[in-house]
Structures are given as structure tokens and as C-alpha cells.
Amino acid sequence: MAAAAAAAVNGVKLGSTSQAYLEGKAVKETRVLIAELCRQFYTLGWVSGTGGSITIKVTDDTIPKPQQLILMSPSGVQKERMVPEDMYVLSPNGAILSAPSPKPYPHKPPKCSDCGPLFMKAYEMRNAGAVIHSHGIESCLVTMINPQAKEFRITHMEMIKGIQGHGYYDELVVPIIENTAYEYELTESLAKAIEAYPKTTAVLVRNHGIYVWGDSWISAKTQAECYHYLFDAAIKLNQLGLDWSTPNHGPIQNLKGDFRSCVNRNISVKAGTEGSNTEFERRFVVLDIEGTTTPISFVTDVLFPYARDNVARHLSATYDTAETKDDIELLRSQVQDDLKNGVSGAVPVPSDDAGKEAVIAALVANVEAMIKADRKITALKQLQGHIWRTGFENNELEGVVFEDVPEALARWHGSGIKVYIYSSGSRLAQRLIFGNTKYGDLREFLSGFFDTAVGNKRETRSYVEIAQSLGVDKPSEILFVTDVFQEAVAAKAAGLEVIVSVRPGNGPLPENHGFKTISSFLEI
Secondary structure, eight states: OBOOOSSOBTTBOOOHHHHHHHTSHHHHHHHHHHHHHHHHHHHTTSSGGGOOEEEEEOOOTTSOGGGOOEEEOBSSSOGGGOOGGGOEEEOTTSOEEEBOOOOOTTSOOOOBOTTHHHHHHHHHHHOOSEEEEEOOHHHHHTTTSSTTOSEEEEESOGGGGGSTTOOTTSEEEEEEEOOOSSGGGGHHHHHHHHHHOTTOSEEEETTTEEEEEESSHHHHHHHHHHHHHHHHHHHHHHHTTBOTTSTTOOBSSSOOSSSOOOOOOOEEOOTTSTTOEEOOOOSEEEEOOBTTTBOHHHIIIIIHHHHHHHHHHHHHHHTTSHHHHHHHHHHHHHHHHHHHHTOTTOOOOOOGGGOHHHHHHHHHHHHHHHHHTTOOOHHHHHHHHHHHHHHHHTTSOOBOOOTTHHHHHHHHHHTTOEEEEEOSSOHHHHHHHHHSBTTBOGGGGOOEEEOGGGOOTTSHHHHHHHHHHHTOSSGGGEEEEESOHHHHHHHHHTTOEEEEEOOTTOOOOOTTOOOEEESSGGGO
């Protein structure tokens, strides 16, 4: 180790007394302690991948606290393999007094923690005795639940008592600052958060992690464990549809504060009842695709023709795969039913003994007839999804949505409203459309996908099934948006709130249909 001498080290002069302090028992014990804690934090997932760090002020009763040295773990190091000699020793003002010696390849040259400037703010502004920086997944995910939130809030949880200055009945508030490309760039925003929240002992960094401090390493460690517990609890409560920021932790509805706010907006009522307004609460939005999020022309003029024109090529190239064998068996079963029922266009599919070409030719004829009749059947939709997947993978297809859709999805997602898709197209096809748009991957704003496996879109029981799947107390907590009148009727009969989408190219609605209509999601 490159120990500091009486000469200046990084501008700091050390006398014989300070030199003895630098090499004394208190510093050595703190070195050992940091190495042990980093190994423990690694097992907790806080410092994996060389991320995260910890710093502790040396405890020595013979030296006033403001003058005590600071030890800090290095940056870019496997934290679970650190040894006491790997630590940096800093003066009270942050100057490096002692640095570890370089290690042979493949080890990187030693570097003081990138968190150093942020750690020093906690020491300066809060007189901290230790600071922990964790990359624990809980501390990342909890900042993503609402991307617009500037605070994390939770109350009536036993572990809140482990946070300095808080009790069970208190509301714990942790500020959230935005992440940057480089850690040191967070220094100013962290300092502002510390100043703005005098009671806080932590600051969350969105999509990154958390900084926690205490007046000793025991206090910092205890609080860090409690914070991670509370973040994990909030994530799980959110998954259950429960509100962690209210005393009773009841269902998420109209939550206060900017951490989450459900949208209860007035919707203009058109089509015969124009001029009136309706308000209703909703926790979920379920969207149709064709004619609602996406032009009908994209489906009829792009997707369907692509599938029709590539059936033979796809089946020939993938004939022996398990996926295609399953597609073929599903089509065989459907064709047999069609033949029994006298469905137009259905032709027998020969057995495998007839040869690959004969089987494919019969399947192509049946699929073309199914597409021409616009049949909403699982066998067709499943095969189409697999054909379209190849098209998207080869950049021959790009998902199309109306220009107002991305903004609306992001707004609903940010407001805590869960958005689902319900389409006659397969779930694979749905994911392909929303995952490959010119606006990027929109699936991050979607919570799930429903297809005809839950039932026909024009049957009420299908919407009852969706409501049961989402676990709502009242079906009216779900808003369903579609362009098809019969689907709207079926959903309304199941108790869902319904809005009809009026887009260019959509079919006409019956007069006096009685449903609210929109021409853009931004009207919702």
C-alpha cells in the first residue's frame, strides 16, 4: 500500500502524529469492517457487478469527529473479493491520503469511488458517520412505478420504525432525483434533495439505486436494510393492487401526492348525447387494436397480405420444427370442423404420408380462405403471428399506431393505470405490433395481452373473464375502448365502461348507439 509520508500527499501535509493515526488500530479496524460489509452487501444484491459502495468515518474517541479520517471502498472492484488494503483513506475534506497499490492484470488500476463527491455531501451537510450506496433492485424498481414521481411515500409499516426519526404512524418520505450518465453529475441534485428534505436519511436515484447515511455504520446499515424492505413491500403491494401510501393499504384508487394519481377526467360524450359530461374511476384500460390503436388499413393492407403471401415459404422453412408442427395440428383440427360444418373454402389436409409439399399446398389453400373471410379463429391467428414474427425480425414489417397512442400510453402508465390489449390477433402478434413501432418499443407501457383464448370479442362472457382475470371489485373499474359496436355492447353488458373509437377508415356506427366516442386517446 502506498502509505502517506510526512511530505505532502495530494496537497495534505501529515505530521508524525497524523502518520501514526493513519496507520493506527482504528483505521485498520475500519478497513477490515468495510471489506466485511461489502461481502455482506454483495450477498444482498446491493453491490453486484462492482456497483455500489460504502464509506465510514473512522471512530476514534481521541480525535474530534470533524477531524476524523474517512475510509472509502474503491470503484470498479469486485466488492465481495476486497481486502482491507484495498481501501482509500481520505482527509475530512476529501483529499486522498492513502491509496491501494495496483494489482496485476486482469485487475484494473485502483480508483477512488465514483460516489466520492456524493458521499462528501452527506458528511458535510448531515455530519454523517457512514454512507452506503446500494444498487439493490428494489431501490431501482420502486422509482419506476411512476416515472413522474419526485418522492417515495409509505406509512403504517413496522419497518418504518427502523428509519431515524420515524415511528409506525409516520409517513416516510424519500426524495427521488433523476439519474445521469456519470455518478459525479448527481452531486448537485443530491445536495438540493438533502437541503429540501431535512428529515430524510436517504435519497433515491431513479433507475439507479439509493444513498443512505447514518451517524454510524450501524445506523446506516440498519436504515439501508429497512429502506430495502419497505421498497420491496411497496412493489409487492403494487402488484396486488394495494396502496402502500395510505394507512389502511386498501385498493389503489384516488391516491394523493405525485407518487401516483389515477386519472379521473371528464370525457366528452358524443353520438347523440353531446354536451354532457361523465366522470368515472378506473384502474385499468383495455384497448382493441384494429381501428382503435392502429389503422384498419395496416391490418388489411399490410399484415394480412404479408401472412397470405408468406404461408408457403414459412411452412416450408420451418416444417420440421415443434412450433410449426403444433401450428399444423391446430389447423388440421380446425379444417376438420370446417368440413363437418360445410364452411366455404375448406379443403381436406392430407396426412403426413402424402408428403411435405401436398400437406403445405392444402394448408395454404385453407389459410387463404380463412384470411379472405377474416375469420377470428385461434388456428389462423397463431400461424399468422409466427409468420409476422419473421417479418418483423427481417425488418420487412413495422408496427403502426396512431400518433396520439404513445403519448396516451405513457400518460396512463405514469398515472398508475394499467393498460391491456384485447385483440382477435394472437398475443404474439400484439407484442410484435407494439414492440416494433417508429416510436420505439411501447410494450413498457402495457401490462398484458388478451386474445381469443378468453373468448370471442362479441360475447359478454369474454369481458366477464377479463374482469375476473384483472381481479377488480367492480367491472366499471375497467375502461374498454373499441371501434366495433357489437364489442362495445358485449363489454357494456359485462359492466365495463366503454368508449367507441372513431378513426379514419372505421365502419359506421348505428344511429343513436348511446356510447361515448373519441377520435384521439388524448380526449380520455
